[in-house]
Amino acid sequence: xxxxxxxxxxxxxxxxxxxxxxxxxxxxxxxxxxxxxxxxxxxxxxxxxxxxxxxxxxxxxxxxxxxxxxxxxxxxxxxxxxxxxxxxxxxxxxxxxxxxxxxxxxxxxxxxxxxxxxxxxxxxxxxxxxxxxxxxxxxxxxxxxxxxxxxxxxxxxxxxxxxxxxxxxxxxxxxxxxxxxxxxxxxxxxxxxxxxxxxxxxxxxxxxxxxxxxxxxxxxxxxxxxxxxxxxxxxxxxxxxxxxxxxxxxxxxxxxxxxxxxxxxxxxxxxxxxxxxxxxxxxxxxxxxxxxxxxxxxxxxxxxxxxxxxxxx
Amino acid sequence: xxxxxxxxxxxxxxxxxxxxxxxxxxxxxxxxxxxxxxxxxxxxxxxxxxxxxxxxxxxxxxxxxxxxxxxxxxxxxxxxxxxxxxxxxxxxxxxxxxxxxxxxxxxxxxxxxxxxxxxxxxxxxxxxxxxxxxxxxxxxxxxxxxxxxxxxxxxxxxxxxxxxxxxxxxxxxxxxxxxxxxxxxxxxxxxxxxxxxxxxxxxxxxxxxxxxxxxxxxxxxxxxxxxxxxxxxxxxxxxxxxxxxxxxxxxxxxxxxxxxxxxxxxxxxxxxxxxxxxxxxxxxxxxxxxxxxxxxxxxxxxxxxxxxxxxxx
Numbered sequence: 001x002x003x004x005x006x007x008x009x010x011x012x013x014x015x016x017x018x019x020x021x022x023x024x025x026x027x028x029x030x031x032x033x034x035x036x037x038x039x040x041x042x043x044x045x046x047x048x049x050x051x052x053x054x055x056x057x058x059x060x061x062x063x064x065x066x067x068x069x070x071x072x073x074x075x076x077x078x079x080x081x082x083x084x085x086x087x088x089x090x091x092x093x094x095x096x097x098x099x100x101x102x103x104x105x106x107x108x109x110x111x112x113x114x115x116x117x118x119x120x121x122x123x124x125x126x127x128x129x130x131x132x133x134x135x136x137x138x139x140x141x142x143x144x145x146x147x148x149x150x151x152x153x154x155x156x157x158x159x160x161x162x163x164x165x166x167x168x169x170x171x172x173x174x175x176x177x178x179x180x181x182x183x184x185x186x187x188x189x190x191x192x193x194x195x196x197x198x199x200x201x202x203x204x205x206x207x208x209x210x211x212x213x214x215x216x217x218x219x220x221x222x223x224x225x226x227x228x229x230x231x232x233x234x235x236x237x238x239x240x241x242x243x244x245x246x247x248x249x250x251x252x253x254x255x256x257x258x259x260x261x262x263x264x265x266x267x268x269x270x271x272x273x274x275x276x277x278x279x280x281x282x283x284x285x286x287x288x289x290x291x292x293x294x295x296x297x298x299x300x301x302x303x304x305x306x307x308x309x310x311x312x313x
Numbered sequence: 314x315x316x317x318x319x320x321x322x323x324x325x326x327x328x329x330x331x332x333x334x335x336x337x338x339x340x341x342x343x344x345x346x347x348x349x350x351x352x353x354x355x356x357x358x359x360x361x362x363x364x365x366x367x368x369x370x371x372x373x374x375x376x377x378x379x380x381x382x383x384x385x386x387x388x389x390x391x392x393x394x395x396x397x398x399x400x401x402x403x404x405x406x407x408x409x410x411x412x413x414x415x416x417x418x419x420x421x422x423x424x425x426x427x428x429x430x431x432x433x434x435x436x437x438x439x440x441x442x443x444x445x446x447x448x449x450x451x452x453x454x455x456x457x458x459x460x461x462x463x464x465x466x467x468x469x470x471x472x473x474x475x476x477x478x479x480x481x482x483x484x485x486x487x488x489x490x491x492x493x494x495x496x497x498x499x500x501x502x503x504x505x506x507x508x509x510x511x512x513x514x515x516x517x518x519x520x521x522x523x524x525x526x527x528x529x530x531x532x533x534x535x536x537x538x539x540x541x542x543x544x545x546x547x548x549x550x551x552x553x554x555x556x557x558x559x560x561x562x563x564x565x566x567x568x569x570x571x572x573x574x575x576x577x578x579x580x581x582x583x584x585x586x587x588x589x590x591x592x593x594x595x596x597x598x599x600x601x602x603x604x605x606x607x608x609x610x611x612x613x614x615x616x617x618x619x620x621x622x623x624x625x626x
């Protein structure tokens with residue numbers, strides 16, 4: 001059976017290949033896979049984690065997992081924690097193990113994202129931090145000259161200013177960890193001028209003020225910018241925008257889930273892009289998976305989680 | 314001086330080339346150009362309209378226009394209506410002429426879009442119809458197998474259900490005029506399941522109900538769909554979505570301005586797309602222009618306006 005919707009050509013995405021190679025060059029870390037109780041999530045987790053320098057421990061229904069994996073020799077070397085047939089129990093057990101320091105990353109199996117994130121966010125038993133949970137994609141795009149982080153295209157539906165600030169901080173952390181000393185972030189909206197009728201433009205101005213107070217460390221935050229003048233210095237020049245971020249951002253903060261999600265899928269399906277994605281804001285990075293992800297994308301996500309986890313240790 | 318931000322290779326966009334050729338094959342129609350009082354908007358309007366089978370009449374400051382155009386012989390064959398130095402007066406005069414049936418299209422010059430649309434929408438002196446003003450792009454994308462309309466990425470910030478219905482009806486009209494007997498429309502959102510926390514998904518379900526009542530004529534409307542399963546039949550299959558629109562839409566309705574605007578710019582700047590765009594819902598099509606548009610895109614927009622105008626006569 002095929003796990004991947006799209007067959008990706010890694011030669012088109014050399015920057016993500018480098019990221020994967022970088023993760024592989026490090027000693028393996030331990031990741032908890034939460035409820036990999038169908039063949040897609042089980043095989044995806046095993047192959048991507050192991051290839052991406054993560055040692056998986058599986059939390060789920062042991063009998064089902066062993067049945068699903070009976071043809072794969074690798075299963076004999078993988079720890080399985082039997083948490084029965086209830087996905088929430090697998091999430092609770094995996095998160096508890098993370099609390100005890102047993103794992104440095106989480107990966108979603110065949111449970112709903114909400115079920116996993118609820119366990120992560122539990123006030124008594126979870127692995128919350130001061131920051132909200134936000135999702136960051138790191139894109140390798142044939143039409144752009146370097147890796148580009150996009151946040152938040154997956155988790156927060158209508159982020160308020162504090163959630164946007166955390167999303168920005170989390171994505172800036174990623175790019176800093178990937179070697180960008182002073183990340184440039186563009187807060188994008190439909191237009192590049194502040195307009196009270198478009199809340200995203202007002203939030204953008206506020207985020208620039210927060211940046212000036214040092215909230216994001218050594219980073220340059222500008223906005224509102226249109227997607228055109230964020231991504232193209234020439235488009236910014238024509239519109240008379242004087243910006244050191246325009247045409248060269250490391251991070252794009254989008255206005256909300258609809259805009260971000262549609263953008264991310266357009267970059268994959270019509271922009272020939274590939275991406276790695278993680279949820280940040282918990283004590284450890286979390287890898288979500290979608291059935292439509294390519295194998296390459298799964299591998300890149302595991303590698304990104306591994307790099308972020310090792311940096312946090 | 315260069316008018317265009319991007320140099321487009323027409324061989325990459327054969328469907329829009331066909332559309333332009335189609336417009337050229339018809340007798341020229343008359344378009345009112347509103348306040349082309351800077352060099353960019355004047356030259357763009359003249360060249361794109363005349364090449365796209367529209368005969369321009371210029372409304373603006375005659376002295377300034379003649380001064381700007383003194384090196385262009387073509388200006389001698391073009392009617393100029395002197396409306397002085399006030400952009401709103403140019404808009405009022407051009408819209409009045411449209412009311413009298415003198416022109417079959419409007420094109421924005423160097424005034425603000427709002428100033429033009431206010432004149433169009435004036436209850437006494439404007440050219441309103443029963444439908445709201447909505448914007449439609451028609452994209453030619455190297456990564457998609459046919460022309461694809463996207464609405465509304467320009468005019469309506471946070472469209473309510475009635476505005477979305479009009480946007481859908483307007484875009485379906487465009488694709489029908491371009492030869493699609495039974496247009497397929499996908500109402501896209503962040504997710505493909507109805508979720509009360511994501512209003513766009515609820516609106517999508519309601520729009521499908523409206524389609525069932527015949528609101529959009531002979532058309533197939535489905536949603537909510539994610540951008541992935543709207544654009545890719547394979548992504549829809551993996552997610553178990555049974556849809557005759559998935560992978561084959563003629564029209565995408567986006568949730569709102571931020572999502573649509575970011576999508577459209579990503580399709581141009583990272584998806585190598587080109588597009589024609591018009592505002593519908595007035596008695597005649599309206600061409601907006603942006604300084605960052607390519608020449609090819611201006612030409613395609615004028616051609617689309619010409620085709621829509623001749624169909625309405």
